[in-house]
Amino acid sequence: MSFLDYLVRNRIDVLFRSAEHLGMVALSSLVAVAIGVPLGVMISRRARFRGPVLAVANIFQTIPSLALFGFLIPIPLIGGIGARTAIIALVVYALLPVIRNTYAGITGVDPAVRDAARGLGMTDRQILRIVELPLAMPVILAGIRVAAVIGVGIATIAAAIGAGGLGTFIFRGLSMVDNRVILTGAIPAALLALLVDGLLHRVERRLDWREKQ
Amino acid sequence: MPARRNRLCAFLIILMPEETPVIAFADVSLSIDGQRLVGPLDLLVGRGETIVLLGHSGSGKTTTLRLINRLLDPSTGTVSVEGVDTAEWDPVQLRRRIGYVIQEIGLLPHMSVSHNVGLVPRLSGWPSDRTEARVNELLTLVGLDGSEFRNRLPHQLSGGQRQRVGVARALAADPPILLCDEPFGAVDPVTRADLQHEFKTLVRRLQKTVVFVTHDVREAMVLAHRIVVMEAGEVKFAGTVEAFRSDATPAVRSLQQLA
Numbered sequence: 001m002s003f004l005d006y007l008v009r010n011r012i013d014v015l016f017r018s019a020e021h022l023g024m025v026a027l028s029s030l031v032a033v034a035i036g037v038p039l040g041v042m043i044s045r046r047a048r049f050r051g052p053v054l055a056v057a058n059i060f061q062t063i064p065s066l067a068l069f070g071f072l073i074p075i076p077l078i079g080g081i082g083a084r085t086a087i088i089a090l091v092v093y094a095l096l097p098v099i100r101n102t103y104a105g106i107t108g109v110d111p112a113v114r115d116a117a118r119g120l121g122m123t124d125r126q127i128l129r130i131v132e133l134p135l136a137m138p139v140i141l142a143g144i145r146v147a148a149v150i151g152v153g154i155a156t157i158a159a160a161i162g163a164g165g166l167g168t169f170i171f172r173g174l175s176m177v178d179n180r181v182i183l184t185g186a187i188p189a190a191l192l193a194l195l196v197d198g199l200l201h202r203v204e205r206r207l208d209w210r211e212k213q
Numbered sequence: 214m215p216a217r218r219n220r221l222c223a224f225l226i227i228l229m230p231e232e233t234p235v236i237a238f239a240d241v242s243l244s245i246d247g248q249r250l251v252g253p254l255d256l257l258v259g260r261g262e263t264i265v266l267l268g269h270s271g272s273g274k275t276t277t278l279r280l281i282n283r284l285l286d287p288s289t290g291t292v293s294v295e296g297v298d299t300a301e302w303d304p305v306q307l308r309r310r311i312g313y314v315i316q317e318i319g320l321l322p323h324m325s326v327s328h329n330v331g332l333v334p335r336l337s338g339w340p341s342d343r344t345e346a347r348v349n350e351l352l353t354l355v356g357l358d359g360s361e362f363r364n365r366l367p368h369q370l371s372g373g374q375r376q377r378v379g380v381a382r383a384l385a386a387d388p389p390i391l392l393c394d395e396p397f398g399a400v401d402p403v404t405r406a407d408l409q410h411e412f413k414t415l416v417r418r419l420q421k422t423v424v425f426v427t428h429d430v431r432e433a434m435v436l437a438h439r440i441v442v443m444e445a446g447e448v449k450f451a452g453t454v455e456a457f458r459s460d461a462t463p464a465v466r467s468l469q470q471l472a
Contacts (some may be wrong), residue, residue, distance in 0.1 A: 114321035119282055120333055121308030134323050172385075207420075209323030209366075 002066045010184060014017070014169075018188050021165035022123065022159060024083060025151040025196065028090030032147055036095050040102025047144065057096040057127040065154045068092065069161045086155065086163030093154055094147035101143025105136025145200040151192040156185065164191070223234075233296045235260050235422040236281055243276060251446035253290065263416060263423040265433040267468065268443035274426040277443065281309045281424060292344075294390070295372060309333060310420075312383030312391040316398050317454050319379055320367040326352070328365040331406035333386040337344050351381040356411065370452045373404035380412060384419070391416060393425040397432065409435050430472040433457075442468060 007014060063071075072079045077155050082211050097100040109132050117131045133140075159167030169185025205211050231352045234257040242252020251273035258264050266274040279285040280292050284303045291327050292299045299307060314318075320329050327348045334344040352359040355377040367375055377394055383391055397405045397412075413436050414425050427433055433454075442464050444452035449464035450457065457465060 110322075112315065112319065115284070116313065116315055117310060117321065119284060119313035119315070119319075120336070122336060123305055126336065131321060139371060159322045 001180070005137050006180045007184050007187075012164075014184060014188055017133040017164060017168055017185070019168045019190060020083075021152070021155050021167075021192060022088055022196075024090060024155050024163065024165055025148055028087045028151055028155075029094055029144065029148045031087070031091045032094030032098050032145055035091070036090050036098030036143075036147075037102050038100045039095075040140075041106060043099070044103050047086045053099065054096075054103075057099050059155065060092045063092075065089065065157045066095070066160060069157060073125060073161060083158070083163040085161055086158030089152060089158070094151055097143040097146040098140075099143075099152070100120065101146075102136065102140050105139030105143075108134045108139065125130045138204060138210070140203040141200065141207060145197060148200060149193050149197050152189060154194055154197075156189050159170050229414075232260055234258055234293075235262075235295060236424065237291075237293045238277075238280070239293070241280065241287045241289050241292055243280065243285060244288045249303050249446060251280075251443075252288075254448060256441065256448065256451070258422060258424060260388075260422055261417075261420045263413075263425060263436055264437045264439050264441055265425045265427060265437035266441050267427060267430065267433045268269055269428055269466055272443040273446035274428075274443050276446070278426050281390075281392055281457065282308050291402055308332060308385060309337060309389065310388050312385075312388045314376075314379045314383045314391065314393040314396040314397055317425050320375060320382070325364050325366060326357075326370070327359075329367070329378060330381045330385055331384060337386055347385060348381075351384055352378075354384070354415065355380070355381045372400040373408060376400060376408055380415075383390075384421075388471055389422060391421050391423045395427055396425075398427075412436070434472060 001009075043053050044211070060068075069086065072085045072089055073081065079085055082116060113131060117127045122130065155163075155165050156164050156167035156170055159171050166185040166189040169187075170182050171184075171185075173179065173181030173185065190209055222386055226279060235450070236256070236258040237256045238256040240252075241254040243250045244252075253276060256264075256277075266277055268274050272396075276285060280287055281299070281304065283295065283299045286300065294311070296301065320333070324332070327345075330351055331348045334347055335341075339347070348363065349359045350377040352362060357374065357377050362370070362374070366377070370378065379396060382392075397408050400408065409432055423436075425433075425436055427436075437454055439451060441448055442457075442462075444464045450460055450462050452460065458469070460466075460469075
């Protein structure tokens with residue numbers, strides 16, 4: 001029985017695991033945006049928080065993913081076995097690109113534009129909402145895209161702590177020493193990463209003011 | 214030096230008799246990190262008057278301008294706008310009463326011409342139909358065809374067109390005061406001359422009080438009721454264009470040669 005036969009025979013399972021996988025990535029990316037974008041804005045306002053925030057996010061990024069999943073299991077409330085723990089780990093990995101790009105996008109806004117906005121009588125909030133965030137949007141979205149694509153990759157390891165997803169096949173294949181089973185998880189995961197990348201790239205262009213007209 | 218300054222002040226007060234000046238600098242200086250950027254400044258600007266701050270780069274013109282709309286706060290002395298100390302003005306309210314035109318970059322690059330022009334009215338909560346009408350009116354006023362230009366982004370305009378949009382935006386909420394920081398600095402000489410003349414006609418017709426920063430002596434002589442020459446953060450000369458032409462102060466002399 002070839003890999004393709006195996007894949008077709010298990011297609012319902014593959015679809016279910018893919019949905020599970022995508023769900024984990026989507027949810028963790030949303031949480032990372034909800035935390036990371038405000039943090040990025042905050043460090044663009046208060047320089048003294050920039051170093052510590054980026055350092056912490058950087059350190060999170062360097063923890064090997066399998067180890068991080070392992071570390072999280074014994075922690076009360078956020079830890080344990082299952083998808084919730086996996087999502088928290090994915091959020092931790094997604095934070096750095098989101099924070100860093102938000103910061104870079106906002107500090108990259110031409111100071112003269114910000115100055116003009118202030119001179120027109122905009123409040124700080126209005127400058128953020130009407131000027132800085134829209135102008136920084138392409139850079140912020142690029143960060144979210146990187147975070148989501150990394151997330152698709154890391155989420156395969158989430159199966160190690162019983163969170164499901166396409167990693168289920170990979171770990172099963174490893175223990176069965178069966179390449180077909182590994183590929184049944186790995187190839188859809190790779191395709192999923194490409195799909196997420198492509199979709200977010202389109203959103204990015206849609207929301208990029210430079211692409212208008 | 215103080216004696217001369219007092220004389221200067223007295224002279225300016227005589228120029229503007231009964232009315233309270235729209236903008237008044239009283240012994241203003243600004244220092245950052247112990248370094249004096251401008252001052253001491255004493256300057257009165259009357260209603261409907263166009264004052265041109267003239268000087269080389271680094272002479273403190275822009276800094277002086279930014280003290281008026283409170284983008285900067287003075288270290289000593291007071292700047293008053295319409296008789297009220299700017300420190301007592303809510304900065305946002307103050308700035309909405311003051312049109313601000315800077316070099317082309319001042320347009321928000323991600324917004325269409327009509328959005329840029331209608332920005333202050335929208336921020337001030339005008340209903341959208343009124344804003345729209347105002348945008349059309351302003352584009353016509355600055356010589357741009359609304360139907361052709363309203364949906365363009367700033368980078369799709371020529372330098373001269375961008376300046377027109379900048380002026381239109383500054384006039385949008387009909388502010389009594391306009392501050393201009395080298396608005397025509399980045400356009401070619403021919404367009405520049407057109408813009409200067411149109412600008413002058415426009416602000417005089419609308420009776421705007423204008424403070425205009427430039428390093429271009431000819432521009433200053435075209436636009437100004439009065440020229441204020443600045444050097445190293447201080448006022449070296451203040452007077453009418455006629456007086457400027459015949460003044461013998463070294464700072465003025467060196468500028469006269471550039472005209």
